[in-house]
Each structure stands twice: as structure tokens, then as C-alpha cells.
Amino acid sequence: MNVTEKKITLTKVASHHLTSLKQFTLHEHQLAFTSMPMPAYEKCMRDPNRLPVAIIEGVRTVGFFVLDQGDDVFSYTTRPHAILLRAYSINLPDQGRGIAKASLRQLKPFVEKHLPDCREVVFGVNEDNPSAKKVYLEAGFINTGEQKMGRSGPQAILTFFMTCSFTSEPLKS
Template identity: 30%
Template sequence: MIAIEKMTSQHVGDVIALGVGEDQRQFVGSIDDILAIVNAQIRPHVILADDHQVVGFFLIDTVYEQTNDFATPHSLGLRKFFIDKHHQGKGYAKQALHLLPDYLTATFPNHSGVFLTVNAKNDPAKNLYLKSGFQDTNTLYHGGPSGPQHVMKYKKP
């Protein structure tokens, strides 16, 4: 069973210990770099397993449309979504993405959709997003540090 929560000070120690494998670091970065961009508009969230253990992390960018011209008004940006390398392969990412629409509707009731970019070389992540209700917009974003990225969106039903 997976749950999603806003990150609080009680999660900090567990979040700092999170990481991804070397093959994924080019797409996600280090947790230190991710936490450095957190502010009042870019908000951290944790993914918790059954025992309330932090197994994953992501950011919700509430001003995503201001820095990404492909995003529509009142949309959110899903950024830096990952499951810790020690917990991958257990279905946690799929479960968290299944919970995400309802969680975002409850947490950000005025949003009209969610956008993300996924590196063109990261087929496993793209396929996971597609299976989780995101749609490929058939647009490439070229502003990322690791090359072209597919722009994907999830619209509220």
C-alpha cells in the first residue's frame, strides 16, 4: 500500500537518504540538487510504503506554466519523480502515479492538469507515464540538461 504526503520536517532525514542508480542520475539528479530548488512554488512530496517508510519523492511546480510555454493555464508540473534505488521494481511508482490525480485534486483543487517532461532516452519512465494516464503531446522540450524530452500531460477528467 502506497500513500502520498506533503514533505514535512519529519521526512527530511529519510529524504536525504534517497537516491537513484547511476544510470538514472542523468535524468533525476541528486537529492541535494533537487532539494535546492524547493521553494514556496515548487513543493516537495514523499511517497510512503506500508510502514510509512519514505520510498520515493517528487516535486509539484505550481508555477510551471510561467517557465514552460507548453503548459496550459492553471496546470501543475510534476518534476523529479523517482523511487529510491533500493525500492524499485516493487510497483511503487505505478501505485503512486495511480494515486496522483486524486491527490493533486485534493491538494491543489484549482489546477486544470499536470504536465511533465521525460527524457527521450528514458523509455521505461515514458512507458510508465503512458500506462498511468499521461498522454504524449508529441512535442519535444529542448531546454533540459540531458537532451530532448517528451512533453506529457494528464488532464483532469
């Protein structure tokens, strides 16, 4: 059964999400493209530039990703005020029901609320992962036509601009 977008919400990871995140499973081949939530969450706890985000369906934690404001973003874009999406995953039992696309469509309002200076969300999707690439593109991301070498091969760089009037000029404080 596919989910409706109204049932999917994004929230900062809180302590009550950790039990679900510890129980996450992924296909073994997916681990070439992403990481399990707990190691990524633990990196967030050591790095204040990383924001861990839980994907919620109703009251259940069904997915996870990180928004990274650190310097790694500049290996994907030269634009200021960009953030890097990383470690995106949907728990294996919940895959194939439209949760990924619905959660990605919630990304803009979530970022506007929690990271209001952000003007671009960027990330790399492995070229050997066409089903994930299709989901990101259907959710509104744009293929920049550029590539970056990742740990498991070449990645297409995808972007999502937060405003239509994006420029590379720094924001005024």
C-alpha cells in the same frame, strides 16, 4: 514483490521524511534524468511555488517528487492552471516493485486535495529513458507528441488532465 496501490500514499514532505530523503540512492545513469531528493527539496524551501511530495509505502518514505506551479510550466504547456511534475524518483532499493505506477495513480486525488485549481499535470521525460516513459504512459499520462530540449537531450512532453472537460478557458473565481 510488487506493491499494491493501497499501500502507496502521497503526502506533503514533513520533517520526519527528511532522514529517508537524505539516504536516497539512485543509479548513476538516472541522475541524467532526475535529481536527488534533497537538492530538489531545498529548492522547494526557497520557492513557494514548489510543493515537495513524499511517496510512502506503509510508513516508509520510498519516493519523492515536486509539483511546481511556477512559470517553468509554460515551457511545457500554454494552458492555464497547469502544474509541472519534476524531480520524480524512487529510492534504488525500492525500484522495480510497481511503486512508481502506484504512486502516479495517486496523483489525481492528491492534486485535487492540495492544488484544487489545477487542471493539468505536465512534464518532460527524456527520450533516452524509455522505461520511465512506459511507466508514465501506463499510469494514465498522454504523450502530447511534442518535445522539449532538456539538460540531457530531447524530452517527450507528457500530460495528465485532471478533468475530462478540460478547456483552455481560465477558471472563474
